[in-house]
Amino acid sequence: MTHRYRRSLMLSASIALIALGGCADSGVKPEPHDKLTRADIRAQAADGKLAALPPLSWQIPLDVDVTQGNPNLQDLQDDFDLLSWQTFVAVNWPAAADGNPNTGTTIGADLPTVWENWKESREVFLPGGAAPPAWGTDPPPPEVCKGVGDGTLNLTQVGKTPNVLDESAEPFETGPLIDQNGQYVRFAIMMNQDMFNRIVSDRLYSKAGQAAFNKPADFTQKQTPSNVGAIMIKSSWKVMGANDDRSRFHTIKALVYTNPGEHEGVSASCKLQTMGLVGLHIVHKTKSAPQWVWSTFEHVDNAPSLGEPQSKTSYNFFNKRCTACLANEPPPRPWNPNASYTQPTQVVREIPLTDRTKNLNTQYQASLRSANANSVWANYELISTQWPTQAHNPIDPSGTPAPTFLANATLETYIQGKTPQGSSSCMGCHNNATMTNGMTSDFTYLLQRAQ
């Protein structure tokens, strides 16, 4: 057992005590399952006893819970994967009117989620470096969206935002992702209140504020059940077409804004559209993971994995009949999200899910269905969780991530694989993120959006 995980164990015990205190304060009684250790849960889950999973909860876990005496790499990966699923359930919990989780219901019905009430990057990094409006106050949508209708989210991005990645010398080829209906996938990056508060208090929302801050950004903060620490969420959405089964997706009505600044020759436009969630990164800065914990989920119908049977009737991003289609190739330029149809991207997942992650997915999907037989959330799967194996190694600030490579097929479509420095690694890539003044930005490229 490493010293780090002995410390983690002590941390977990402390968190458990804090969490219980929080439950007592809020009048929520501990569930019987709360008495199970993670080792118990895993052992029972392996036996196919679904009830052995932690209860579906709106409470975002503060950190990984490692209970094994001498965990190996796979044990720890399992612990982080469990953390990912617990976090996925909590952030996708139905939101009450104030944006907080509706604790009087359970996850299942296709309702607006907690994280969809968080701040979108466009709302924080405003023109001229203006201070963002307070939490819970939204700035108006882009001018071109006025009169189009009311969406629950403004989806403005059509790719890894080029100006951000250009400034960090992003060497990878990226491009828009086109679904089987020929429509551009849209993306959004959201942050929770703890992260937003830190950006505001350190005045990191503007170039001038970052210059005055004049030191590396640091989102480390004390975690409590009510302040879970900084979380970012990047989501990907496809337009729901006539042939798409909407009952299989978490959907939203969104103002889909095409930013003329993203691609040359593209004009601004805005449509109110029904969008289906196809990908989700959840990134949480925890005490044991100063490099953040990187959890990535996808819709189960997205794409087949390399070397595995194409078991689905149809895929969101793969055409089984197209034998001539080149996999994971971006569409030819010029890229124009206003086009009525673009040749779909043929997507293949280059690194298949591990059997252990698949097993956990099956367990969680069953648990979600047992809570609600029609749960849309049972149609999502964890791809994997990247976490630091050497969080405090003096010669590796990236934390020596496990797994070494991790890609979401909808968010890093074109940089999948296992080529060092060439394939997607959440921590490896974001380790290079800086603010507009060139100082490190604590693994987020968001701060480069400051004006």
Add this chain to the structure above:
Amino acid sequence: MDPMDTFISLSIGLTGFKRGALAPDDDTHDIKSLYLKTFVERVTQATVDDILLWYRLIDKQLLGNPPDREERVVTLLFADKPEYELPCRKLLFLWYAGAWPTVIDTPASTHGQTFSEVISADSYTQGLVWRVMQSHPMGSTTYNYGYWANPPPPLSAYLENPV
């Protein structure tokens, strides 16, 4: 000791690096498995089995538990079995350079040349030579942007920690 344990002990004795650096607890790269496989493929299974067997025999004969145990065993191994020295030197080269060497001996005063073949992209980045240099391979670094403005950590941090 299983073959991998013996292989790591032998490698510690050859390279001077600690076990945590060559075979960390949470081994995300698992370069040791690639190197053992390469050692077997390039030297032959029978020779590798012999080397590891002799290493274990000598290790058992060593009295006490000196801090440089592996290094002492390697010295005794080469004294007893000098024919193992060249393959072990090649293994040493593999750990440091991430490449397998082929030595072409000639009558020239330089005694020929050594050609090397990088085993994989991972072996290139995991070469111990970068850490002895307190540096990183060209085109690959775990440091964040702007690291070059700061002095590197002490050499001990490079030698004792896995990457």
